[in-house]
Amino acid sequence: MIDWLLHPLTYAFMERGLLAAVMVGVLCSVIGCYVVLRSMAFLGDAMAHAILPGIAIAYLLKGNLTIGALAAAVVVALGIGAFSKHGTIKEDTAISIMFTAALALGIALISTIRTYAVDLSHILFGNVLGVSPNDLWLTAILGVVILVITLICYKPFLVIAFDPLLASTLRLPVQFLRNLLLVLLALTIVTSMQTVGVGLVAAMLVTPGATAYLLTKRLPAMMGLAAILGALASLVGLYISYYMNIASGSTIVLTATLFFMLAYLFSPRKGVLKNWGKK
Amino acid sequence: MNEQPARIDIDHLTVLYDGVPAIENLSLQIPEGTRVAVVGPNGAGKSTLFKALVGELPIHSGYVSIHCQPLGTHQDCVAYVPQREEIDWHFPVTVQDVVMMGRYGRLGWLHRTSDQDRQVVARCIEQIDISNLAQHSISDLSGGQQQRVFLARALAQEPHILLLDEPFNGVDAPTQEAIFALLDDLKKQAVTVMVSIHDLNQAMQYFDYAILLNKSLIAYGPPKQVFSSRNIRAAFADKVMVVDGTAITDDCCPPSTNKVRRKR
Numbered sequence: 001m002i003d004w005l006l007h008p009l010t011y012a013f014m015e016r017g018l019l020a021a022v023m024v025g026v027l028c029s030v031i032g033c034y035v036v037l038r039s040m041a042f043l044g045d046a047m048a049h050a051i052l053p054g055i056a057i058a059y060l061l062k063g064n065l066t067i068g069a070l071a072a073a074v075v076v077a078l079g080i081g082a083f084s085k086h087g088t089i090k091e092d093t094a095i096s097i098m099f100t101a102a103l104a105l106g107i108a109l110i111s112t113i114r115t116y117a118v119d120l121s122h123i124l125f126g127n128v129l130g131v132s133p134n135d136l137w138l139t140a141i142l143g144v145v146i147l148v149i150t151l152i153c154y155k156p157f158l159v160i161a162f163d164p165l166l167a168s169t170l171r172l173p174v175q176f177l178r179n180l181l182l183v184l185l186a187l188t189i190v191t192s193m194q195t196v197g198v199g200l201v202a203a204m205l206v207t208p209g210a211t212a213y214l215l216t217k218r219l220p221a222m223m224g225l226a227a228i229l230g231a232l233a234s235l236v237g238l239y240i241s242y243y244m245n246i247a248s249g250s251t252i253v254l255t256a257t258l259f260f261m262l263a264y265l266f267s268p269r270k271g272v273l274k275n276w277g278k279k
Numbered sequence: 280m281n282e283q284p285a286r287i288d289i290d291h292l293t294v295l296y297d298g299v300p301a302i303e304n305l306s307l308q309i310p311e312g313t314r315v316a317v318v319g320p321n322g323a324g325k326s327t328l329f330k331a332l333v334g335e336l337p338i339h340s341g342y343v344s345i346h347c348q349p350l351g352t353h354q355d356c357v358a359y360v361p362q363r364e365e366i367d368w369h370f371p372v373t374v375q376d377v378v379m380m381g382r383y384g385r386l387g388w389l390h391r392t393s394d395q396d397r398q399v400v401a402r403c404i405e406q407i408d409i410s411n412l413a414q415h416s417i418s419d420l421s422g423g424q425q426q427r428v429f430l431a432r433a434l435a436q437e438p439h440i441l442l443l444d445e446p447f448n449g450v451d452a453p454t455q456e457a458i459f460a461l462l463d464d465l466k467k468q469a470v471t472v473m474v475s476i477h478d479l480n481q482a483m484q485y486f487d488y489a490i491l492l493n494k495s496l497i498a499y500g501p502p503k504q505v506f507s508s509r510n511i512r513a514a515f516a517d518k519v520m521v522v523d524g525t526a527i528t529d530d531c532c533p534p535s536t537n538k539v540r541r542k543r
Contacts, residue, residue, distance in 0.1 A: 155383050155390040162370050169333040169359050170384030171351060217416040222371050
């Protein structure tokens with residue numbers, strides 16, 4: 001058993017992949033709690049697709065892919081923030097238009113690259129075994145920055161999620177906080193690009209958070225449990241991927257989904273079976 | 280906390296809701312420490328008025344001053360208790376967490392709560408008689424208990440002006456009594472309280488002034504003068520019936536289509 005667990009770690013790329021996957025699992029799950037509570041799941045998904053052109057342009061210019069994605073993500077985050085403020089068309093329509101257009105532009109740019117099928121699949125579904133030491137450092141630094149800001153702003157974020165009206169009453173800088181949360185979400189998505197890819201990142205944002213939501217009654221506990229579940233799903237998913245030779249992004253997401261299904265059925269407070277037993 | 284008396288001065292106020300005027304050309308002055316009932320049919324602009332006073336809706340034209348200063352100068356002197364339907368009651372917070380939110384306007388940039396904040400929160404929870412619920416999840420509460428939690432949170436803001444939006448809708452009799460007892464306490468502390476209310480008898484009995492509103496001001500003054508059948512008819516139009524000099528309005532249970540739910 002121990003051999004079974006340790007064997008993958010004899011490869012440096014596997015060790016880096018595991019570290020990156022766990023860090024991303026924790027990060028996505030913590031930010032994901034706000035995504036779940038503010039019903040921003042669709043927005044997160046849209047944002048993930050919308051960074052594709054940024055990556056493509058960086059690739060074509062032979063620049064750093066992560067920096068290209070970062071730039072695109074921040075532009076998209078603030079763009080969506082501005083869109084939803086004016087409300088001339090419905091927010092979900094605006095988001096759909098923007099993210100499908102960005103996705104199309106991204107694919108158009110990537111299709112000009114000769115090896116595009118491989119590159120595209122890495123971006124869409126992650127390439128956790130291709131994590132370089134530099135990638136790992138960037139993930140770690142971004143992750144720490146995002147988590148520290150999230151901790152410091154825990155209370156104002158809680159208010160804008162729970163009762164935006166109170167936030168204005170208290171004269172908190174509501175628009176600034178909203179944009180900050182969107183930027184943190186964008187940064188999180190960029191860091192998870194390599195492990196689960198832009199196609200599946202929405203699952204990592206939403207699923208551990210939703211699982212923890214079913215099992216806890218306070219936000220700090222929800223965030224803590226989501227982080228543990230996210231890390232665990234990444235770890236288990238990667239081992240399954242290694243031994244069964246399946247794409248890692250999908251095994252990680254499917255493991256997280258399994259956790260969710262268990263909580264959905266068996267949660268002591270909100271589980272389906274509990275209510276079913278009452279009838 | 281009340282060294283400055285609360286005085287609201289509203290001058291030709293117009294507020295838009297979804298681009299349409301919800302309040303038009305409203306002018307009135309509310310003296311310090313009074314208790315004011317805000318009455319009018321659904322869509323008369325009662326909530327809009329409150330939301331403009333707390334800075335949630337922008338003022339389109341006109342002027343509002345509090346303590347002779349423009350709105351927003353005093354950062355935390357107005358507290359607002361929203362209608363209960365506007366809140367997601369499945370949010371993972373406890374009663375104590377919600378009441379503590381009333382203190383968030385005073386936190387420093389690291390957002391740490393102080394011992395004083397915790398004392399105020401404990402006192403407000405005590406005052407509104409929900410100490411036994413402090414650690415409960417808000418999803419476990421009854422309607423009356425939910426209303427009390429929001430009252431406690433508003434108290435924790437230590438406001439000079441308290442706005443209550445339909446606090447008596449769907450709450451039990453003990454909670455109604457608790458709200459009136461609280462209003463008496465606040466009166467002693469010279470806190471100005473504005474309450475939107477459907478029950479004209481309650482408005483008549485418990486309030487110093489009444490504002491009769493239907494987008495623009497119909498009447499403002501002592502309730503007995505304001506609730507003349509002529510004024511009531513002007514405000515409620517055909518939704519009112521006058522029997523033996525008593526006005527009856529059928530307006531306590533608004534149809535759901537009238538409610539614009541806030542997007543989150």
